[in-house]
Amino acid sequence: MxxxxxxxxxxxxxxxxxxxxxxxxxxxxxxxxxxxxxxxxxxxxxxxxxxxxxxxxxxxxxxxxxxxxxxxxxxxxxxxxxxxxxxxxxxxxxxxxxxxxxxxxxxxxxxxxxxxxxxxxxxxxxxxxxxxxxxxxxxxxxxxxxxxxxxxxxxxxxxxxxxxxxxxxxxxxxxxxxxxxxxxxxxxxxxxxxxxxxIKINDDSILKYVMVTSSTLNVRVDSNYKSDKVKDRNPIKFGSVLRVYKEQNNWLKISNSSEHWVSERFTDEVKKATVTATALNVRSGGGTKYPVVGSFNKGQEIFVSQIIGDWCKVSSDNKWVSKKYLKFSNE
Missing domain, CATH: 3.40.80.10 (Peptidoglycan recognition protein-like)
Structure with a gap:
C-alpha cells in the first residue's frame, strides 16, 4: 500500500x-x-x-x-x-x-x-x-x-x-x-x-432513510454533541441518503454494527420507492407542464424527499416524477 x-x-x-x-x-x-x-x-x-x-x-x-x-x-x-x-x-x-x-x-x-x-x-x-x-x-x-x-x-x-x-x-x-x-x-x-x-436483499433492521441537509455532517460515538467524532470515517456530505437503525434523543444511529450517530437536526426523512412503469418520465417540476429532463426504468430504486399531490421530488435534485408509477417500500 x-x-x-x-x-x-x-x-x-x-x-x-x-x-x-x-x-x-x-x-x-x-x-x-x-x-x-x-x-x-x-x-x-x-x-x-x-x-x-x-x-x-x-x-x-x-x-x-x-x-x-x-x-x-x-x-x-x-x-x-x-x-x-x-x-x-x-x-x-x-x-x-x-x-x-x-x-x-x-x-x-x-x-x-x-x-x-x-x-x-x-x-x-x-x-x-x-x-x-x-x-x-x-x-x-x-x-x-x-x-x-x-x-x-x-x-x-x-x-x-x-x-x-x-x-x-x-x-x-x-x-x-x-x-x-x-x-x-x-x-x-x-x-x-x-x-x-x-447478499442480504431485505434489511428489516433499517427503521427509515434520511437525507443529509448540511454541507457536511459529523459522525459521533454517542447520541450527543459532547461525544467524540468517529475516527475511522469521514463526515458525510450534503444530499447523502443514510440508513437509520435506531432513534434516540433526536439522534440517529446509522450503523447496525457500531455506535455511530448523527444529529437528526441536519437531516430530512426520505422514502425509498421502486419505479413500476416501463419508462417513467422525470420532469423539472411537479406537473406535466414542466419539461421532461430524463427518465427512470422499471425496477429502478429512488429516494423521495417531498410529495405534493400526485408528484414526488427525487432526493435533493430538482427532479419530479408521478407518484402513481412508484411503489414505496412500506406498501
Missing part, C-alpha cells in the same frame, strides 16, 4: 482488507463500470500509476470543471487499484445517474481494435465488483451493475445503448457493452464468486 498525491494504491489483498474496515454513510444502490479510453495501455509503464491518476484528476477538474476526480476507484492493467474521489461523495461519471452510485474506471481502451484486457486486470475487475456487491448488499443484475453505454449522454435517461451513447466501458469489455453482453459474460463471473448468503 502506498499513498501519493492524495491517492492510495492497493494490491487486491490490501484492497480487501481496507474495504472490510471501511465505513460508508451514504446508501449505495449501483456500481458503474467505465473504461478510461485515454489513458490506455500504451500510456501505462508499469510504475506510473500515480502520475496517470494525477493527470486524470487534472483533466476532470480543469477541463470538465468538476470539484474532484470523477471516479471512486481506478483499476490498472497490472491489477492494482487506486482510490480516487471520497466515497462519501457521489461520482461525476454518468449524467443524471450518479446519486447512490460507486464509479469504477478501468484503465484502458476496451473498444474492439483497442487494448486486449490482460488477465491481472480482468481478475481484479471481477473481484473488486464482487467485493463491492457484498459490502453494499447489491444483487448481480442489470439494475445494480451498470455500464455507461446504457445511458443517453444528454438526458441521462437509460436507453440501453440505442441512441446518443458512449461506447464506455468498451465494445469489447468482457465480450461487449450491451445489456445482453453483461448478462451473458460479466455477471456469471461475479455470481460464481458470490454465495446466496453473501
Amino acid at each position: 502506498e499513498t501519493k498525491y492524495g491517492f492510495t494504491k492497493f494490491s487486491l489483498n490490501e484492497f480487501k482488507e481496507w474495504l472490510n474496515t471501511l465505513k460508508v454513510g451514504r446508501t449505495i444502490l449501483k456500481i458503474q463500470q467505465h473504461h478510461t479510453y485515454s489513458p490506455s495501455y500504451i500510456h501505462f509503464k508499469g510504475n506510473n500509476h500515480f502520475e496517470l491518476q494525477k493527470g486524470m484528476k487534472s483533466y476532470h477538474v480543469v477541463h470538465n470543471g468538476w470539484s474532484d476526480i470523477g471516479q471512486h476507484f481506478t483499476i490498472f492493467p497490472d491489477g492494482t487499484i487506486l482510490t480516487c474521489r471520497n466515497i462519501e461523495k457521489s461520482p461525476a461519471c454518468i449524467y443524471g445517474q450518479n446519486a447512490n452510485s460507486i464509479c469504477i474506471e478501468n484503465l484502458g481502451n476496451f473498444d474492439f481494435g483497442g487494448d486486449e484486457m490482460i488477465s491481472e486486470q480482468k481478475q481484479t475487475i471481477i473481484e473488486v465488483t464482487k467485493l463491492l456487491c457484498v459490502k453494499f448488499n447489491l444483487p448481480v443484475n442489470k439494475d445494480r451493475i451498470v455500464y455507461h453505454h446504457w445511458f443517453d449522454l444528454v438526458s441521462g435517461s437509460r436507453n440501453d445503448g440505442i441512441k446518443n451513447n458512449k461506447s464506455c466501458p468498451g465494445t469489447n469489455f468482457f465480450g461487449g457493452n450491451k445489456v445482453a453482453d453483461a448478462e451473458n459474460n460479466f455477471y456469471p463471473l461475479l455470481k460464481e464468486l458470490i454465495n446466496d448468503n453473501d
